[in-house]
Amino acid sequence: MRAAIVAIVLLVLAACGSPAAGPSAERSLVLATTTSTQDSGLLDDLLPAFTAATGWAVKPVAVGSGQAIEMGRRGEADVLLVHSPAAEEDYVAEGTAGRRLLVMHNDFVLLGPEADPAGVRGATVSEAMRRIAAAGAVFVSRGDDSGTHAREKSLWEKAGVAPGAPWYQETGQGMGATLRVAAEKAxxxxxxxxxxxxxxxxxxxxxxxxxxxxNVYHVIEVTKRAGERVQPEAAAAFADWITGPDAQRRIGEFGREEYGQPLFVPDAGEPDPTGP
Known part of the structure; x- marks a missing residue:
């Protein structure tokens, strides 16, 4: 009899313990974001702090901004952290997204071989693009529908240039890989x-x-209008946290010690230069 009672008590304790373990294991969100936030190391700094503060674990998927937005459209992510303003605005206008909030900015830079055969050093970006095209110098594009690729295409357009082979080459890869290819090809x-x-x-x-x-980054909440798998409460938790004081402080400090300058500038609460 005593053994039976002990067994029953153990079963009850196990049953009581499992719900406590269950939610913690299930509180996991999918963040679709850009390769720049991963390659820079920013996610490694931010995500553990977010999990510690909220209890939400994060599964980051680092792709181009265009691909991240497509994940949102399909309901395959709970929240987005992206930097392609025109594509973001189109996505939000479709009606399946929630809040779009300003998070931070940095900037793009035009890189090339030290010898600079096209003579672009110190020029405006439009003039630099024109000189690269006129010289037929190799230009290596990501070609991956990322925010960087979208900006690059707009820069060619503003410069009045239609880039093409053989000097214009696409990697279809992220920023780190594209930098390596550009260096190899000078x-x-x-x-x-x-x-x-x-x-x-x-x-x-x-x-x-x-x-x-x-170069401006926004966080965008995905809603159940995109799919039943979406977790709006997770999206709201991440959006609130990354625009809150702790995350903004971390963003402003990230990279300062190692590189002598922050890699991103926190912008939450500031006027949005890309509009609402």
């Missing part, structure tokens, strides 16, 4: 500054500071 490329600083590949920084190179 070519030019466009990069976000954070990836350039954290993954030096033998390329020189030739054009920076142009207004056309400003």
């Amino acid at each position: 070519g030019y490329t466009l990069s976000d500054r954070s990836t350039y600083l954290t993954q030096p590949g033998g390329l020189a920084l030739l054009v920076e500071g142009d207004p056309g190179l400003f």
Whole structure:
């Protein structure tokens, strides 16, 4: 009889313990974000702090901004952290997204071989693009529908240039891989500054500071209108946290000690330069 009672008590305790373990294991969200946030190391700093603060574990998927937005459309992610404003605005206008909040910015830089055969050093970005095309110098594009690729295409358009073979080459890969290919080919490329600083590949920084190179990141909540698997409460938790004081402080400090400058500038609460 005593053994039976003990067995019953153990079963009850096990049953009581399992719900406590269950939610903790299930509190996991999918973050679709860009390769720049991963390659720079920013996610490694932010995500453990978010989990500690909220109890939500994060499964990051680092792809181009265009691919991340497509994941949101299909309901395959709970929240997005991206940097392709025009594509973001189109996505939000479709009605399946929730809040779109300003998080941070950095900038793009135009890189190339130290010898600079096209003579772009110090030029405006539009003039630099025209000189690269006129010289037929190798330009290595990500070609992956990322935020960086979208900005690069807009820069060619503003420069009045239609890039093409043989000098224009696409990798279809992320920023780190594209930097390596550009270095191997002694070519030019466009990069976000954070990836350039954290993954030096033998390329020189030739054009920076142009207004056309400003690079803004937003967090976008996905809603159940995109699919039943979406967890709006997880999206809200992440959006609230990354625009909150702890995350913004971390963003502002990230990279300062190692590189002598922050890799991103926190912007939450500031006027959004890309509009609502």
